[in-house]
Amino acid sequence: MFNYFAVKFGLAYIIDLILGDPRWLYHPVIIIGKLISFLEKFLYKAKNKIFSGAILNILTLSTTFIVSLLLARTGYIVEIFFLYTTLATKNLADEGKKVYKILKSGDIERAKKELSYLVSRDTNTLSLDKIIMSVVETIAENTVDGFVSPAFFAFVGTFFSIEIFGKVVSLALPFAMTYKAINTLDSMVGYKNEKYIDFGKVSAKVDDVANYIPARLTGLIFVPLSSLLLGYNFKNSLKIFFRDRNKHSSPNSGQSESAYAGALGIQFGGKISYFGKDYEKQKIGDKLKEFDYEDIKKAVNILYVVSFLATLTFILIKIMEKK
Known part of the structure; x- marks a missing residue:
């Protein structure tokens, strides 16, 4: 079955690089999101929010x-198509390049508005440096859940199969798509605010567990190797990864962010505002240079x-793999 995976996933990857997420596509993640919203209406009414949140996750x-x-x-055609929808390389790259082009045109206010669609932090008061930092940081973090994690779970799924209605089916697609559901749950209910602190607790924990290995593969191997191939700072990428990878409120986000920061010689963190409240995030990376527009393009290249x-x-x- 290994040759089938090479062809199926290889084609899915190529399609993603070419098409990204077309506007005409009613994306499966949107359908998953609608399911979550529908179930939440009923389950959130329960008194035990942790338990009902767990039921939401399971369902x-x-x-x-x-x-x-x-x-x-x-x-195979259907399987390849839906595998492609679990990947988001081109979409993430395009979002970064969109802000890059707006910044190059000098329209800072429009760049802030565009950035507000990508991040949960307040963007209206961001300086130029903070806008660039936010874009690069978003690309660094989403490299994991936008590509490496679904690819990893598709790969793991190839080691398992189920016979259904007389046909043996690889679990590559079910594993990859279920990961996207895990990630969507976290993005919708995994917040540590008053509404979701209990209801979203299980979803947030499941997302942490699911991304644990992919995040470390990304930070330890894939980003440093990419920086080496691209002529960026390979040694510093590894140095900052080992030093700063746990300087983040998330157990996984700092893994890729630290490697990106080291590769580009930049520093993430500092004072950031979320929903009108200021937070002092730990600094990741050394400020070897000031932020500039090209850091966004370099992050996209990585x-x-x-x-x-x-x-x-x-x-x-x-x-x-041995037969």
């Missing part, structure tokens, strides 16, 4: 897994090379 993930399994059974290296790694492992 969403099990439904996604079962539907994905049935889709995978229909044939993203593309990371996606290629991850795809190549997972495919080669399957090809070399």
